Each structure stands twice: as structure tokens, then as C-alpha cells.
Amino acid sequence: MPNAYISGTGFYVPPRVVTNDDLREQYGIDTTHEWIVERTGIEERRFADEGVGTAELAQYASEQAIEAAGIAKDDIGMIILASLSPDYCFPGSGVMLGQRLGLCDGDGAKFVPALDVRNQCSGFLYSLGTATSMVKSGQYKHVLVVGSETHSAALDLSTRGRTVSALFGDGAGACIVSATDEDRGVRSWYLGSDGRYAETLCQKVWDIKQRPFIPGDADGVGQVQPEMMWAKMEGRKVFKNAVIRMTESLMRVFSEQGIVRDDVDLFLFHQANLRINQYLADQIGIPPEKLVNNIMRYGNTTAATIPILMAEAERSGKLKPGMKVAMAAFGSGFTWGSAIIDW
Numbered sequence: 336m337p338n339a340y341i342s343g344t345g346f347y348v349p350p351r352v353v354t355n356d357d358l359r360e361q362y363g364i365d366t367t368h369e370w371i372v373e374r375t376g377i378e379e380r381r382f383a384d385e386g387v388g389t390a391e392l393a394q395y396a397s398e399q400a401i402e403a404a405g406i407a408k409d410d411i412g413m414i415i416l417a418s419l420s421p422d423y424c425f426p427g428s429g430v431m432l433g434q435r436l437g438l439c440d441g442d443g444a445k446f447v448p449a450l451d452v453r454n455q456c457s458g459f460l461y462s463l464g465t466a467t468s469m470v471k472s473g474q475y476k477h478v479l480v481v482g483s484e485t486h487s488a489a490l491d492l493s494t495r496g497r498t499v500s501a502l503f504g505d506g507a508g509a510c511i512v513s514a515t516d517e518d519r520g521v522r523s524w525y526l527g528s529d530g531r532y533a534e535t536l537c538q539k540v541w542d543i544k545q546r547p548f549i550p551g552d553a554d555g556v557g558q559v560q561p562e563m564m565w566a567k568m569e570g571r572k573v574f575k576n577a578v579i580r581m582t583e584s585l586m587r588v589f590s591e592q593g594i595v596r597d598d599v600d601l602f603l604f605h606q607a608n609l610r611i612n613q614y615l616a617d618q619i620g621i622p623p624e625k626l627v628n629n630i631m632r633y634g635n636t637t638a639a640t641i642p643i644l645m646a647e648a649e650r651s652g653k654l655k656p657g658m659k660v661a662m663a664a665f666g667s668g669f670t671w672g673s674a675i676i677d678w
């Protein structure tokens with residue numbers, strides 16, 4: 336059975352920077368830079384321009400990852416795209432990414448399978464686990480895994496929505512999970528979920544139990560009320576559960592691998608809140624030089640946080656071959672996961 340390793344990484348964030356002061360001055364949100372930084376660590380985020388969507392952001396990150404892996408686009412056996420902000424209700428953005436990458440063009444087109452993963456902030460780790468299994472089983476040699484989000488289109492950018500809208504930003508991160516006979520790669524991964532908290536952090540938009548699923552006016556024009564349209568979140572419950580579940584899932588993969596904290600060279604945590612990650616670091620005893628964060632610059636990009644962090648860490652030289660890397664994420668669902676990778 337081959338090992339599955341990450342052969343290339345890439346990331347893309349849109350060029351438009353939106354600072355905390357911009358939220359107040361441009362969008363009229365009653366907030367302050369100090370409030371947001373003190374509670375979350377976020378100083379700025381990126382917003383994509385109108386006309387740009389999730390498959391497009393994913394394309395730019397994927398092209399980098401493909402180049403970094405030293406493979407051709409046609410070498411990709413499967414696409415896995417994680418997003419809570421897909422371009423449309425259906426089909427998923429994975430098929431659009433395949434088309435954008437040119438995988439449906441020409442006589443030799445392979446029309447590779449494209450899977451969308453709907454696991455919010457844990458989406459990347461769910462996708463990585465799936466890709467690893469696909470590669471280890473021998474089914475595919477190279478799987479493209481992407482986390483991509485266009486949050487800015489679906490945030491309530493008003494004072495009413497400030498608790499949620501201050502947190503999120505747009506971006507995409509990608510990697511290629513490849514087969515190798517070398518003694519390296521994804522050693523272990525663990526995933527979990529608890530649907531009792533499905534409504535603690537959610538954006539419903541519609542309710543399929545209703546007939547029709549979105550109420551309409553006399554002309555048949557859908558009417559979505561603000562409480563359905565925008566994300567709602569019980570922030571403190573999310574915070575508390577994030578700390579518990581991320582710690583637990585890290586301990587799971589540690590014990591499965593027979594390793595301890597000091598064996599890990601670099602921790603890549605989901606970027607939901609700097610305070611969550613600092614709390615985790617204190618609990619577990621992680622020295623600052625082994626933990627990288629970028630939430631200050633990008634906010635929470637949900638499924639894209641870990642692959643963006645990974646690509647940045649590689650480019651800055653903080654993530655090097657031979658390192659043992661631990662990842663953990665938690666998000667809406669609730670869902671969570673962790674992974675250990677020998678880079």
C-alpha cells in the first residue's frame with residue numbers, strides 16, 4: 336500500500352483588504368478595531384469583488400498547488416473541494432473547478448470525479464482524510480484537495496450581524512495528495528461530529544421541510560427573512576466546544592501514533608479565533624515557535640484556513656520536509672478533526 340503525502344501546496348486570497356476600521360467606516364457597522372482584535376486577533380480580512388466566486392478562488396490556489404507538486408493538470412485523478420459558500424445550491428463548485436482547470440477540454444479529457452465536502456471549518460481535514468484513503472487504496476495517484484470560501488457575499492455587513500460578520504474573510508488553499516513509496520506522509524487522521532449542535536452555528540437560508548422551501552410572495556418571488564438569510568452563532572458555546580474537541584482530537588492522533596507533544600515540529604490549527612488557538616497552546620504546552628497563525632491578516636476563511644496556513648508556512652520556510660506536523664480544526668455541525676503528517 337502506498338503512503339499518501341502532500342506533494343504541493345498553493346493559496347490565493349483576493350487583493351481587496353478590508354480592515355476592522357473599514358467595517359465601521361465603509362459598511363457602517365458599530366464596532367471598533369480594538370473590540371475585534373481583543374476578542375479574535377483579527378486585524379483585517381480579504382473580500383472578493385462582485386463577480387468572483389468560490390470555484391474561481393479555488394482555481395488560482397489549485398494552479399499553484401499543481402505547479403508546486405510538479406505534476407500536470409491531467410495527472411489529477413480526483414477533485415475534492417470543501418466549502419460552505421459554494422457558487423450555487425447545486426451543482427457543487429468541484430465540477431466548476433474541474434472545468435476551470437481545463438479537465439473537461441479536448442479529446443483526451445478524463446472527466447475526473449469531483450466531490451464537494453460540506454463540513455464547514457473542518458472541511459479541509461474531512462477532505463484530506465478522504466483523499467488519503469483514496470490514494471492509499473491505490474485508486475488515485477494524485478488527488479487535488481481544496482478549501483475555498485467566498486464569505487463576503489453572504490455576511491450580514493450591518494450592526495445586526497456584527498458578531499458573525501467581523502470574523503470571516505474570503506480565500507482558498509489547495510494541496511495535492513500524492514502516492515509515494517517513501518516513508519512519509521499522512522500518518523493518521525481522526526474526524527468527529529455532534530449534530531446536537533447543528534443549530535448553534537448555522538446559516539439556514541431555506542428550510543426544505545417547508546412547501547415551498549423558501550416562502551414566496553404573490554408573484555412567486557422568494558422571501559427570505561433575515562434570521563434565515565444570515566448565519567447565526569452562539570459564540571461562547573462554539574468557543575468552549577472548539578477548545579475541548581480540538582484538544583481531544585489531537586490527543587487521539589497522538590496516542591494512535593504513540594507520540595507526545597514534543598515530537599511535533601509544527602502545529603497548524605484552524606483559524607477561527609486567535610484566543611482559541613492561544614488557549615489550546617497554553618493547555619497543551621506548545622511553545623510559540625511551533626505554532627503559526629495568520630488569522631490576523633485573513634480572518635476565518637473556514638475550509639481554507641489550514642491549506643492557506645500550510646502553503647504560507649511552506650513558502651516562509653517554517654514548514655520543511657522531515658517535519659512532523661499536527662493539524663486540528665473545529666466548526667459548524669459541530670464537526671472536528673485532526674491529522675498527523677510527516678512532511
Ligand SMILES: CC(C)(COP(=O)(O)OP(=O)(O)OC[C@H]1O[C@@H](n2cnc3c(N)ncnc32)[C@H](O)[C@@H]1OP(=O)(O)O)[C@@H](O)C(=O)NCCC(=O)NCCS
Pocket residue numbers: 365366367370371374375456497498499501502536568569570571573574577607608635665666667
Ligand atoms: C464571537 C466572539 C468573538 C464574541 O465574543 P464574546 O465575548 O462571546 O461576545 P458576546 O457575543 O457575548 O457579545 C458581547 C457584546 O459585544 C457585542 N458585539 C458583538 N460583536 C461585536 C463587534 N463586532 N463589535 C462590537 N461589539 C460587538 C455584542 O452585541 C454584545 O453586546 P451586549 O453585551 O450589549 O449585548 C466569541 O464568542 C468567539 O470568538 N466565539 C467563537 C466563534 C468562532 O470561533 N466561530 C467560528 C467557529 S468555526
